[in-house]
Amino acid sequence: MRRRILTIFLAAAVLAAALPLHAHADSAEDSLRAALTGIMESHGLDESNVAFGYRRTTDWRQIWYNEDALFESASVYKLALNMYYYEQEAAGNIAPDAVYGGIPLSDCHRLSLQYSDNDVSRVMLDAAFPDFADYKRQAAAYAGIDERALSSDYLYSSKFSVRIMLGVLQYLYDSADTTFADAMVHLKAAQPGEYFKSGISEYEVAQKYGYDTYDGPLYVATVGIVFAEEPFLLAVFTRGVAGAGNVIGEIARAFCDYNDAAREPLPEPEAPPVACTSPVAPDVPSQARAEEIAVSAALCCAALARFPGLSGAIRLALAQSPPG
Numbered sequence: 001m002r003r004r005i006l007t008i009f010l011a012a013a014v015l016a017a018a019l020p021l022h023a024h025a026d027s028a029e030d031s032l033r034a035a036l037t038g039i040m041e042s043h044g045l046d047e048s049n050v051a052f053g054y055r056r057t058t059d060w061r062q063i064w065y066n067e068d069a070l071f072e073s074a075s076v077y078k079l080a081l082n083m084y085y086y087e088q089e090a091a092g093n094i095a096p097d098a099v100y101g102g103i104p105l106s107d108c109h110r111l112s113l114q115y116s117d118n119d120v121s122r123v124m125l126d127a128a129f130p131d132f133a134d135y136k137r138q139a140a141a142y143a144g145i146d147e148r149a150l151s152s153d154y155l156y157s158s159k160f161s162v163r164i165m166l167g168v169l170q171y172l173y174d175s176a177d178t179t180f181a182d183a184m185v186h187l188k189a190a191q192p193g194e195y196f197k198s199g200i201s202e203y204e205v206a207q208k209y210g211y212d213t214y215d216g217p218l219y220v221a222t223v224g225i226v227f228a229e230e231p232f233l234l235a236v237f238t239r240g241v242a243g244a245g246n247v248i249g250e251i252a253r254a255f256c257d258y259n260d261a262a263r264e265p266l267p268e269p270e271a272p273p274v275a276c277t278s279p280v281a282p283d284v285p286s287q288a289r290a291e292e293i294a295v296s297a298a299l300c301c302a303a304l305a306r307f308p309g310l311s312g313a314i315r316l317a318l319a320q321s322p323p324g
Contacts (some may be wrong), residue, residue, distance in 0.1 A: 032063070036254055043247050052054075057232060063162070070160065077135070078116065079293040085105065112185050114189050169224070171236065188205065194245055199249030199253030
C-alpha cells in the first residue's frame with residue numbers, strides 16, 4: 001500500500017515538473033493531476049501495471065508516466081505494420097490490388113485495422129517481415145529511435161513502450177491526410193464506444209487497441225489520435241487491471257478535458273535592452289560614432305602590424321581596386 005501511494009505521488013511529481021511557471025493554482029494542469037491521481041487510486045494503478053503518454057500536436061506539449069517501461073501490446077503491432085504497407089503502396093513497391101492470403105490488400109487493411117483480424121494480419125506480417133525483429137526495428141524507426149538503442153526484450157517480443165508508440169502516432173498523424181488517409185478511415189471506425197471512445201464521444205478518435213494474456217495477466221492497450229480542436233496523441237498500456245477498457249476511457253477523458261481547458265497565453269518574451277553603437281544608427285551621437293570608428297581602426301591597424309606581409313597585400317589590393 002505504501003508503495004502504491006508513493007507511486008501516485010511520483011506520478012503527480014512528474015506532472016508538476018512539466019507545469020509552466022506561469023500556471024495558477026486552479027490551472028488545467030492541477031485539474032489533470034487531480035483526475036489522474038483519483039483514477040490511479042481508485043483502480044490500484046502504479047508503475048507495475050500502467051503506462052500512459054499524451055502529446056498535443058499543436059505545440060508538442062507532452063505528459064507521460066512510466067514511458068519507457070515495456071508492456072505487452074497484443075494487436076497494437078498491427079498499426080505500424082499497416083503503415084509500412086501504405087508507404088510501400090505510395091512508393092509504388094506494392095500494387096494496391098495485391099492479394100495476401102487470397103484477400104485484396106485494401107480489404108486486408110480494413111480487416112486488420114478496423115476489426116483487428118489476427119489471421120489476415122499474420123499473413124501480412126510474414127510476407128513483409130519474416131524476421132519479427134525486423135518489424136520491431138521498422139516500428140522504432142517510425143518513432144525516430146536508433147536501432148542501437150533497442151533492447152533484445154523489445155526486439156524479440158510484442159512489447160512496446162509509450163515513448164515508442166507516441167513516436168509512431170506522430171509519424172501517422174503527420175501524413176494522416178495523405179499516405180495514411182485510408183488508415184484513418186478504418187481507425188476511426190474501430191471499436192465504437194470502447195477504449196478511448198468510452199471516455200470521449202464529442203470528437204473523432206482514430207484508435208488501435210490490443211488485448212491478450214501473457215503468462216497469466218491480461219494486457220490491454222490502446223493508442224490513437226483524438227481529433228479535438230487541438231488534436232492530441234494518446235497511448236495507454238495496462239497489465240492485469242480490472243475493467244481495463246473502461247479505465248483506459250477514464251484516462252482518455254482526463255486528458256481530453258485537459259486538452260480542451262482554457263489556457264492562459266504564454267507571456268510575451270521581453271527583449272533585453274541593447275545599446276546600439278552601429279555607425280549607421282541614427283540614435284547614436286555623431287561623436288560616439290566617431291570614437292567607435294577610431295577605436296576599431298586602431299585595433300585593426302594593431303592586428304595588421306603583427307603580419308607585415310598580409311598588411312602589404314591588403315594595401316596593394318586596396319590600391320589596385322577601382323574607385324567605388
